[in-house]
Amino acid sequence: MKEWEIVIGIETHVQLATRAKIFSASPTAFGAGPNLQANAIDIALPGVLPVLNKTAVEFAIRFGLATGSDIAPCSIFARKNYFYPDLPKGYQISQYESPVVVGGELAIQVGKETRIVRLTRAHLEEDAGKSLHEAAGHSPRGKSGIDLNRAGTPLLEIVSEPDMRSSAEAVAYARALHALVRWIGICDGNMQEGSFRCDANVSVRPLGQRDFGTRREIKNLNSFRFLQQAIDYEVCWQIATLEDGGEIEQATVLFDADSGETRAMRSKEDAHDYRYFPDPDLLPLVIDRAWVDRIRAELPELPAAKRQRLVSDYGLSDYDAVVLTSSQEMAAYFESAVAVAGKSNAKICANWLMGELSARLNREGREIDATPLSASQLGGLVARIADGTISTPVARQVFDALCEDSGVSADEIISRRGLRQISDSDALEEIIDAVLTANRTMVDEFRAGKEKAFNALVGQAMKASKGRANPHQVNELLRRKLS
Amino acid sequence: MIASNLQQLAEALIRKTISSVELTQLYLDRIARHDHQLNAYITVDAAASLAQARWADQRLAKGEGGPLTGIPIAHKDIFCAAGWRTTCGSRMLDNFVSPYDATVIRRFAEAGAVLLGKTNMDEFAMGSSNETSFFGPVRNPWDVSCVPGGSSGGSAAAVAARLAPAATGTDTGGSIRQPAALCNLTGLKPTYGIVSRWGMIAFASSLDQAGMLAPSAADCARLLNVMAGFDERDSTSLDRPTEDYCREIDARQADKPLAGLKIGLPKQFFGAGSDPQVMRLIEAAIVDYQTLGAEIVDTSLPNMDLSVAAYYVIAPAEASSNLARFDGVRYGYRTPVYRDLNEMYSRSRAEGFGAEVKRRLLIGTYVLSHGYYDAYYLQAQRIRRLIANDFAEAFRHCDLLLGPTSPSTAFKLGAKAADPVQMYLSDIYTIAVNLAGLPGVSIPCGFADGLPVGLQLIGNYFSEARLLNAAHRYQQSNPWHLRLPPAFAE
Amino acid sequence: MSLTLEQVRRVAHLARIEISDVEASSTLGQLNEIFTLIEKMQAVDTQGIEPMAHAQEMVQRLRDDRPETTDPGQRREAFQALAPETGDGLYLVPKVIE
Secondary structure, eight states: OOOOOEEEEEEEEEEEEOOSSSOOOOOOOOOOTTTOOOOOTTTTTOOOOOOEHHHHHHHHHHHHHHOOOOOOOOEEEEEEEOTTTTTTTTTEEEEEEOOOOOOOEEEETTTTTEEEEEEEEEEEEEEOEEEEGGGSSSSSSSSEEOOOTTTTTTTEEEEOOBBOOHHHHHHHHHHHHHHHHHTTTTTOOOTTTEEEEEEEEEEEETOOOOOOOOOOOEEEEHHHHHHHHHHHHHHHHHHHHHHOOOOOEEEEEETTTTTTTTOOOSSSGGGGOOOOOOOOTTEEOOHHHHHHHHHHHHHHOOHHHHHHHHHHHHHHHHHHHHHHTTSHHHHHHHHHHHHHHHHHGGHHHHHHIIIIIIIHHHHTTOOOGGGGSOOHHHHHHHHHHTSHHHSHHHHHHHHHHHHHHHHHHHHHEEEEEEEEBBBOOOHHHHHHHHHHHTHHHHHHHHTTTOOOHHHHHHHHHHHHHTTOOOOHHHHHHHHHHOO | OOOHHHHHHHHHHHHHOOHHHHHHHHHHHHHHHHHHHHOOOOEEEEEHHHHHHHHHHHHTTOOOOOTTEEEOOETTTBBTTTTTTTTOOOOTTTTBBBBSOOOOHHHHHHHEEEEEEEEOOSSSGGSSSSSSSTTTOBBTTTBBBBBBOSSHHHHHHHTTTSSSSSEOOOOOOSSSSHHHHHHHHHEEOTTTTTOOOOOOOOOOTTTTTEEEEEEEEHHHHHHHHBBSOOTOTTTTTOOOOOOTTTTHHSSSSSSSSTTTOOEEEEEEGSSSSHHHHHHHHHHHHHHHHHHHHHHHHHOTTTTTGGGGHHHHHHHHHHHHHHGGGSSSSSSSSOSSOOSSSEEEEHHHHHHHHHHHHHHHHHHHHHHHHHHTIIIIIOOOOOOOHHHHHHHHHTTTOOOOEEEEESSSOOOOOTSSTTTTTHHHHHTTTTTHHHHHHHOOOEEEEETTTTTTEEEEEOOTTOOOOHHHHHHHHHHOOGGGGGGGGGOOOO | OOOOOOHHHHHHHHHOOOOOOHHHHHHHHHHHHHHHGGGGGGGGGOTOOOOOOSSOOOOOEEOOOOOOOOOHHHHHHHHHTSOOEEEETEEEEEOOOO
């Protein structure tokens, strides 16, 4: 049996987080009633004209700078002509021969390995509206309803080279891209609302063959899980088809999340002659160096650079650095916490952030930007753990208390509740003497050689101190007294 | 009153010799009396016009009147006007009442002008005879068996018969200048980009330009003062300092008013293609220009002969895309019987568009389609560049260019209707100007067998003030433009 | 060069214009005459000539990212009064098949 190589390229439609649409002044907010955010331009009344939104261009430039791409000094808007009810003008304004962003690359993390995916281009275009089908319960029998609220929302279509060789790599690419566009603040990343949608171009070829196989394009995958499932299904189907002696025909396919299968689309098929030509209503988009430089200067530290710095400055592992740079908010939280806790305590900060806090956020279905505990509260807590003021079990108590009250510091809770660790030998000796007197059987067992009894005695001492005793000291004192 | 020019009307309104309501009523009455012979108007709404006139009278009473306050103006039915049916001469938009104003309409309203009615036109401005309108052909007031030219034929016929003091038009390949020539009017197509295209239903976006038809060049200058200006809603609108297009016209009349002006005669305008009677009048006008002090020089536009070919690629290509929005979904005509979405589209469009529009949509779709784009569309755009370069070269040694507007006078209704190519060739002298984006004006220069003949002057970019002045000085000594068609002189 | 009947039908389909067989053949004749006129262009050597897409050498102006404030309900009502068929704020069309 042949061995097959999988080849995947991804086109991603990233909705840019502008306030108004790309060619009209309609708001872009999600969730308005049907057609309430569709103005004369969006519904393509006769005589209306487009004017380009400056922020959409700025976002495209940001993306280009963040991926080491070339920003085209002059790019052209073209019309892509086809008839579809959610396309009010009968053409989509897009960029064709000369896109605004050319080339570049994105580093992706596959397991422990970092790989580079090359980017072909990224171009600005407008989104279409939505067709709501009768099945969705929105429209009468035999009809589709058209909502043009989304029509004209700015999109950056980012096209990768066919550099991915597995669905895992495809997902890693999509994740890295998703993190990046959120990081640089050009997209809200909300996949349920369609702010980040992937089309995967999938083909297979016998291992070692130079030419690519015929590809099929899976449209509109709006979750990482669907991306993975759809590619896996498609790859199996293509290999099975070829091994049965069949041929792959170039096609656009849809992924059905319920059945987990892909199927070829019936409509749009015959309309693939898009008759692109430069839009006569829009002039060449000219971007001067000074503007690019200004945007470059305002760009935040990028995830890759930050990751490196976290490893070299704080001695974190690659894994920690990847997790902590999953979003700008996460990284900012971490760095603010470290600023309070002290640089030498960065690893403890990372552990608490990725452990206790992440677990709590997960449980509550919240993101880091809605954390119940501020970064300085966590930093203060970590500082007290590090300097031995409180023990780890007590720290959990303090953590929970801090989550309940955003106005209070770890120090205040520690002193208010008297949680300071008992390190004073006299006080400890008193506690230990009492424990020894009350547990003579255990003492005897220990003396008879049962090491387990020693641990039980430590436990009793900790319990008697309500967790405040310094466990290290308790250990030492007990050994001394029992020897 | 109907013999008054815009300046005289403005003065009469300010002196209150007449009110705007009276003036508007006078024109409404003329429309009621005469338009059945011409079919120049698609929509007249007396109540709406008179309401605007009353408002203008209030402004005039307060002494707030400007140069156009209270003056009724007819608008080509290609301009969207809020609350007005706006059809573009098409069944597709038969029931379309625009919810918004074109910038041109808004600027006139702000100037206090009265919207007198919406004029007939070739469907979607595609035509040179006004025979392609869904609302029937328009007739030429000088001979009602003849066409008025197109596509702004309704505006031309309305003004020529004085069913309006002046009217707007649009010019994509000659649609203002050619009907102006055929109806004894002055018609200006300004430099591309100085009048906003917002709200003007697009035919070929890179060529379309709004302008006006009026008896005299001085009238056109007054109208241009209102129409021209930067509009942030049109990306192709030029952001330039405001200018007074009347400034040269209003300057003192000298003995040789055009002394120092160099007028070039491109030899391609003087070939064998034109009616000899037309050419005789053009030659006579050239002598008149010399008398006015202009220097006449020979020049050439070597690629002008290719303009019709390039135009009939570029304009249909843009139109095929611009008219894709007419799909029967959000507004406009929808066929009553269809089985599915595709049938709804293709039937609505087959029934909603007329033959000429469909012909051009097919041409445009074809030249943009896969495998033909380079040979047709790109080649046409390269030829467009050559033509623009030819003009640039000519304007290195000429101030204006002069030639006929149309190779013939008005032809009989139906004479060219079955022969698209012959029809297309009637714009042979006007199309190149649109391809280059230059301003051009047609002015009356005499009559051949009782039908008007137009003279075309072409200026360099932004030379409207000079262009209109050159037209005005000619009109001062050759007042052909004051002649009225006998049947409509009363 | 001349068009074929098949090309006319294909172009009519692309342009979504229903065309009967009779219309297709009469259209074919007219289009071929027009293309004879257009073909004049092919004789011209335009190598090295930059295509001219716009009448003015201008660059795109950019709009500030400021959303408009209008009464969306009133506007939708006004717009949908123009539409052949609407329901619950949606434009209705025959079922779209994907």
